[in-house]
Amino acid sequence: MAMTFTLTPEPEDAAREQGRLLFAGPVTFVKGVVAMSGLPPADRVEVCFAGRSNVGKSSLINALTGRKTLARASNTPGRTQEINYFALGEERYLVDLPGYGFAEAPMAVVAKWQALLKQYLSGRATLRRAFVLIDARHGVKAVDEEILTLLDRSAVTFQAVLTKVDKINRVEREAVIEQVKGALGKHPAAYPEIVVTSSEKGEGIETLRAVIATLE
Ligand SMILES: Nc1nc2c(ncn2[C@@H]2O[C@H](COP(=O)(O)OP(=O)(O)OP(=O)(O)O)[C@@H](O)[C@H]2O)c(=O)[nH]1
Numbered sequence: 718m719a720m721t722f723t724l725t726p727e728p729e730d731a732a733r734e735q736g737r738l739l740f741a742g743p744v745t746f747v748k749g750v751v752a753m754s755g756l757p758p759a760d761r762v763e764v765c766f767a768g769r770s771n772v773g774k775s776s777l778i779n780a781l782t783g784r785k786t787l788a789r790a791s792n793t794p795g796r797t798q799e800i801n802y803f804a805l806g807e808e809r810y811l812v813d814l815p816g817y818g819f820a821e822a823p824m825a826v827v828a829k830w831q832a833l834l835k836q837y838l839s840g841r842a843t844l845r846r847a848f849v850l851i852d853a854r855h856g857v858k859a860v861d862e863e864i865l866t867l868l869d870r871s872a873v874t875f876q877a878v879l880t881k882v883d884k885i886n887r888v889e890r891e892a893v894i895e896q897v898k899g900a901l902g903k904h905p906a907a908y909p910e911i912v913v914t915s916s917e918k919g920e921g922i923e924t925l926r927a928v929i930a931t932l933e
């Protein structure tokens with residue numbers, strides 16, 4: 718039986734309000750982590766943002782939190798090389814993962830990121846969901862498949878988030894959604910809903926806030 722994927726619907730009023738409240742509260746940068754030993758205590762639900770370099774992870778965290786420079790969105794691919802922890806009050810950790818697929822990064826650096834990523838994804842008990850960001854202009858690429866497979870093996874539920882949707886038209890949007898649905902179908906850890914976002918225009922941001930706020 719094929720798995721059916723849908724777009725995450727607009728949140729109900731209560732969930733929207735829960736999301737708004739969570740993200741309107743204090744948001745702090747906790748620390749940048751370069752080794753498992755540096756992780757903060759696993760004392761609350763956390764979600765992580767994974768995706769290839771330049772896909773818009775930091776921009777999405779900035780849009781969610783309404784803080785323009787919190788996660789240092791940069792034009793330099795591969796700039797975010799640490800696992801960056803942000804706290805939403807005492808409620809949640811948001812985790813900005815190092816971007817992958819940065820071809821120009823030295824092999825040794827890539828290997829170190831991959832090892833850390835693997836340890837983090839398989840070893841973090843409070844990690845409730847991974848959001849895997851997919852550039853809406855490109856869809857799921859071979860480089861994304863690696864992390865999707867890693868998430869399957871780590872049994873971490875992941876939800877696909879299309880980014881930069883403001884850069885494509887209606888027709889392209891429908892096409893990329895179909896491509897992503899097809900790719901997710903091969904991954905047992907895929908959550909059956911996709912969120913479509915634009916950090917630039919705000920599309921999908923309230924929806925994603927509600928998703929994060931209502932995770933048990
Ligand atoms: N038009 C548009 N541009 C975006 C959007 N999100 C991000 N960008 C741009 O894409 C580039 C990369 O965004 P980042 O948020 O730095 O990407 P990242 O995934 O954090 O990159 P690394 O940290 O290097 O892995 C920046 O120039 C952003 O301004 C979006 O929703 N719309």
Ligand SMILES: [Mg+2]
Pocket residue numbers: 774775776788789790791797
């Ligand atoms: Mg970044």
